[in-house]
Amino acid sequence: MRSRLLSAAAATAAALTLASCSFGEPPAPETGEPPNLPTPSGPPEEPATFMDVVAEGLEIPWGLDFLPDGTAIVGERATGRILAIGVAEDGSVSEPRELRTVEVDDTGEGGLLGLAVSPGYDEDGAVYAYYTTGEDNRVARLDLESDAAPEPVLTGIPSGSAHNGGALEFGPDGFLYAATGDGGDPGTAQLPDSLGGKILRVTAEGEPAEGNPDPGSPVYSSGHRNVQGLAWDAAGRLYATEFGRDMADELNLVEPGGNYGWPLYEGEDAGDEAFTGPVLTWEPFEASCAGAIFLEDALVTACLRGQRLWIVQFDQSGALSGEPRAAVVNEFGRLRSVAMGPDGMLWVTTSNRDGRCIEENGCTGDGADDRIIRFTTSYAAQGRV
Numbered sequence: 001m002r003s004r005l006l007s008a009a010a011a012t013a014a015a016l017t018l019a020s021c022s023f024g025e026p027p028a029p030e031t032g033e034p035p036n037l038p039t040p041s042g043p044p045e046e047p048a049t050f051m052d053v054v055a056e057g058l059e060i061p062w063g064l065d066f067l068p069d070g071t072a073i074v075g076e077r078a079t080g081r082i083l084a085i086g087v088a089e090d091g092s093v094s095e096p097r098e099l100r101t102v103e104v105d106d107t108g109e110g111g112l113l114g115l116a117v118s119p120g121y122d123e124d125g126a127v128y129a130y131y132t133t134g135e136d137n138r139v140a141r142l143d144l145e146s147d148a149a150p151e152p153v154l155t156g157i158p159s160g161s162a163h164n165g166g167a168l169e170f171g172p173d174g175f176l177y178a179a180t181g182d183g184g185d186p187g188t189a190q191l192p193d194s195l196g197g198k199i200l201r202v203t204a205e206g207e208p209a210e211g212n213p214d215p216g217s218p219v220y221s222s223g224h225r226n227v228q229g230l231a232w233d234a235a236g237r238l239y240a241t242e243f244g245r246d247m248a249d250e251l252n253l254v255e256p257g258g259n260y261g262w263p264l265y266e267g268e269d270a271g272d273e274a275f276t277g278p279v280l281t282w283e284p285f286e287a288s289c290a291g292a293i294f295l296e297d298a299l300v301t302a303c304l305r306g307q308r309l310w311i312v313q314f315d316q317s318g319a320l321s322g323e324p325r326a327a328v329v330n331e332f333g334r335l336r337s338v339a340m341g342p343d344g345m346l347w348v349t350t351s352n353r354d355g356r357c358i359e360e361n362g363c364t365g366d367g368a369d370d371r372i373i374r375f376t377t378s379y380a381a382q383g384r385v
Contacts, residue, residue, distance in 0.1 A: 054347065054372040055085060055096050061349040061370055062336060063115030063129065063168065064291070068122055070342035073099070073144070074349065074372065075129065077111035080104040082129075082144065085372070091343045099144045105132045108161025113137075114168025116176065118204065126204070130168040130178055132159050139168065139178050139206065153206030154218065158183030158196035163226040163243075167291075172236050175209040176202050177220070179227035179240060186263035189223050197224045197262060199240060199254055213257035223260040223275065229292035229301055237318050239279070241289040241301050249287040250278035251299075251312065280312060280320065291337035295346075295377065297321075302335035302348055304356070307363060309335065309348070332373060333363050345374040 054072075055061075063075035072085040072093075080102040086094035104111045110132030118126040127142045129150065137157035140150035157165075163181030171177050182189045182197040189197025192214075201209045201220035208218045229241035242250040242260070248267025252260055253276075261275040269277030282289070288305035299312040308329040313321040328335075333352040341347045349372050351357075352365035 051376075052093075052345075052374050053368075054093050054374055055083075056368040056371045058083075058096070058349075058353075058370040058372070060111075060351055060354050061372060062111070062113050062166070062351075064337040064339045064347060064349055064372075065115050065117045065127075066339070066342055067117055072341065072347065072372075073115060073117070073127065075102075075112040075115050077104075077113065077354070078106040080106075080112045080131070082112070082115070082127075082142075084144075087341065087343055091345075100142070100147065102129060102131055102140075102142070102150060103133075105134045105159075107132075109164050110137075110159060110161070113164065113166025114178070116168045116170055119170050119174055120204075124204075128153070128168060128176060128204075130166050132164055135159075137164050137166075137180065137183075139176070139202075141204075153204070154178065154195075154200065154202055156195055157200075158185065158188055158194065160184035165224075165227050167228050167230045167240075169230045171201075171238065172232055173209075176204060177230055177238075178202070179224070179230055181224070181226035182262070186225070189225065189262045190259075190264070192217075192219070192222070195219070198222050199224065199227060199230070211256070220256055221254050221258045221260065223258075223262050223264075225262040225266070228290040231292040231294050231299055231301075233294045233297065233299070233314060233318065235316075235318065239292065239294075239299060241292050242278075243288055244281075244284060246284070248278075248281035249284050249289060251280040251289075251301075252276070253279050253318065280324065282306070282310070282324075286326075290335075291339070291349075293338050293340060293346075295340070300338055300346065302338040304334040304336060304351060305361070307331075307333055307335065309338070330362065332371065333357050333365055333369070340377075341374060343374070344377055346377055347372060347374045349373075 060077040061074045062077040070087045082099045083096040112131045114130040116128045137159045139154040140152045160183040165179045165181035167179035178200045188194040199221045200218040202218045226243040227240045238254040258276045267281040286306040289301040289303040292301040309327040311325045315321045336351040337349040339347045350370045352369040357363035357365045
């Protein structure tokens with residue numbers, strides 16, 4: 001493991017700093033100084049800003065979440081392994097250890113995808129996994145302390161060599177949200193009876209959640225191509241990052257019953273009340289954004305093809321505030337998942353061993369891939385964790 005102290009005075013009052021650093025000599029920043037995100041006032045005058053490599057030599061880490069005791073759990077897409085990384089009170093981390101393996105079909109983009117720890121983990125000990133089998137994509141409940149087979153709670157999600165979706169999160173309402181892809185068949189996104197190309201909202205048992213648009217269906221929204229990131233702001237608004245095809249990748253504000261247009265529309269407002277346009281779009285070469293999280297009023301999303309973090313500021317009404325800012329551009333290769341750790345640091349995974357980190361696309365991997373990297377935030381500096 002390597003860590004590097006970068007700056008002792010990098011954050012101004014009310015700022016969250018992502019340290020722009022790399023292994024060896026850092027490249028010239030593409031967007032100037034490391035971007036600062038507004039957070040509540042009160043950090044120390046000189047908070048330390050640093051980057052730390054939590055783990056390396058992993059095989060396409062995808063799902064990432066934390067147990068109540070602070071232990072990180074991460075899933076490897078291709079192998080189906082679920083690993084644990086302990087986080088001590090002083091912030092130091094342990095070497096990854098294998099908890100168990102889920103049997104998956106890792107063809108193309110399939111495998112072990114999202115992981116979500118039950119809000120009632122202390123009572124039920126449940127972790128949920130979204131993964132690909134030879135028949136479908138599914139969500140199942142796991143007991144990490146047992147070798148018992150996963151207990152399926154939601155099956156029949158279309159699968160394919162591409163567009164399997166995979167984001168899995170418990171929302172602030174306590175329900176489980178699963179983001180699915182079209183499985184390579186775009187038409188499924190517009191079929192009400194298909195679970196493909198949707199955002200699903202269910203109970204911990206996999207039943208349609210109370211308040212869904214159709215009380216008998218798990219479908220919360222439709223018309224999605226391939227959603228891999230879900231994040232809620234402080235007001236409970238849900239945003240989703242979505243892979244486009246050729247024209248634009250999207251950030252969508254997700255409303256219950258909303259239809260986001262795929263495959264009829266991509267990256268644009270259809271001008272039709274039946275469809276909802278995106279809040280923000282990027283060209284795919286600078287985006288292909290996957291995991292997302294809100295830090296106060298700023299959304300941070302980790303991007304694969306774009307090899308960066310995009311930081312998107314919102315005001316209290318949920319409207320965009322200023323232009324999106326890029327951080328750690330081309331410094332760690334393809335970035336997949338992002339989460340706030342119990343240490344108050346931003347944890348980010350790379351996906352440089354997925355076969356798409358190639359030089360002609362400006363991505364160069366090395367023998368340390370894949371990694372989990374963490375960056376300080378003002379949450380850590382203020383002791384607000």
